[in-house]
Amino acid sequence: MQIQELKLLNFRNYNQLHVFFDNHLNIIYGKNGSGKTNLVEAIYVLALTRSFRQINDKTLIKIGTNLTRIDGILKTSYQDNYRVIITNEGKKVKINNNKIGKISEYISKINIVLFSPNDLKMIKDTPSVRRKHLNISISQFQVDYLNKLNDYNKILRIRNAYLKKMYLNGNSLESYLQIVTEKLVDIGLEIYNVRKQYLSFINKYITDIYLKISSIGELKVNYISDFSSKSRDELILMYNKNIKRDLTFGKTNLGVHHDDLKFILNEMDIKDYGSEGQQKNAVIAWKFSEVAIFKKEKSITPILILDDLLSELDIEKIKNILSFIDGDVQTFITTTEFDKLSSLLDKQSFKKFCISNGKLEEVE
Numbered sequence: 001m002q003i004q005e006l007k008l009l010n011f012r013n014y015n016q017l018h019v020f021f022d023n024h025l026n027i028i029y030g031k032n033g034s035g036k037t038n039l040v041e042a043i044y045v046l047a048l049t050r051s052f053r054q055i056n057d058k059t060l061i062k063i064g065t066n067l068t069r070i071d072g073i074l075k076t077s078y079q080d081n082y083r084v085i086i087t088n089e090g091k092k093v094k095i096n097n098n099k100i101g102k103i104s105e106y107i108s109k110i111n112i113v114l115f116s117p118n119d120l121k122m123i124k125d126t127p128s129v130r131r132k133h134l135n136i137s138i139s140q141f142q143v144d145y146l147n148k149l150n151d152y153n154k155i156l157r158i159r160n161a162y163l164k165k166m167y168l169n170g171n172s173l174e175s176y177l178q179i180v181t182e183k184l185v186d187i188g189l190e191i192y193n194v195r196k197q198y199l200s201f202i203n204k205y206i207t208d209i210y211l212k213i214s215s216i217g218e219l220k221v222n223y224i225s226d227f228s229s230k231s232r233d234e235l236i237l238m239y240n241k242n243i244k245r246d247l248t249f250g251k252t253n254l255g256v257h258h259d260d261l262k263f264i265l266n267e268m269d270i271k272d273y274g275s276e277g278q279q280k281n282a283v284i285a286w287k288f289s290e291v292a293i294f295k296k297e298k299s300i301t302p303i304l305i306l307d308d309l310l311s312e313l314d315i316e317k318i319k320n321i322l323s324f325i326d327g328d329v330q331t332f333i334t335t336t337e338f339d340k341l342s343s344l345l346d347k348q349s350f351k352k353f354c355i356s357n358g359k360l361e362e363v364e
Helices: 036-048 117-124 127-141 145-168 174-214 232-241 243-249 276-297 315-322 338-342
Strands: 002-011 014-020 025-029 067-075 079-087 090-095 098-100 112-115 219-224 260-265 303-306 331-335 351-356 359-363
Touching: 002 036, 014 036, 014 359, 025 036, 025 338, 036 067, 036 079, 036 112, 036 127, 036 303, 036 331, 036 351, 112 276, 117 127, 117 276, 127 145, 127 174, 127 260, 127 276, 145 174, 145 243, 174 219, 174 232, 174 276, 174 315, 219 276, 232 243, 260 276, 276 315, 331 338, 338 351
Parallel strands: 025 331, 025 351, 112 303, 303 331
Antiparallel strands: 002 014, 002 067, 067 079, 079 090, 090 098, 219 260, 351 359
């Protein structure tokens, strides 16, 4: 899978842009604030319809305009035209000029793996941040995963609302709560099993990848869930035992909406005991594990984006990371230090693009 052409209209600091990419390696360089990350962000939005910077869609629209449009020509076994249009009223997506009704039916068509410095939040931040990363990853891997999540969240809202009603109105029917609880358990089990399988794939690759990047240490990812090793009947019993607590808090205190991940390095939680460098290497190892999953478990070559890769990493680690770049995987690397990066690429061929003040120029 490669993105061959990208067109932007009123995206961030770009008025208009039309660029042709190399099928293998693309280096995008320039000063901080010039628009490097904006360019790869546009590729990400084309794939997943939202930014990786956790911002409102409207901020992607260039100031003074009322819409932004991203067009891309993607090559798999054939060519497809993808389009994302974002306005103040919402967004629309099209494939080959055919409007796609549901965003969930569009996502997973373009498979993308991205690393940016902000991804360190995956380790440092709250469980909700780690679940979000996991959900984005799996939504590209399994087509109906987003639908399962949406169904679960809908049932969760219904259950929480009914708990509050029961707390205020003692004669509410417990039989209805039981029906909702069983539905929540059924969908939750589906989500748990998908997440469990995906994390088994991650652990299949991440230990060796981390070792090759850092030269020392054994990394694995533990999946923490209320659903772990429990049958459907055991889970329903667990919910029933916690009804009083749920009524008191007015919300469901158990379920896959509380799932978490722990990155374990040498049997220690890297969040609490790992250095900044170890945490960054762990996230990068996760990203290359995702590439391996796409290639080896799904026979798909995703697009790889490494945003600001060189920051705060020593030369040896960068060399080790660059050794994972696969000629079959179209890769984009942004940097402020082109000379340093090019000296480490070991004579690999690539296209290079210089960006200055939102103006992109392909450099021979």
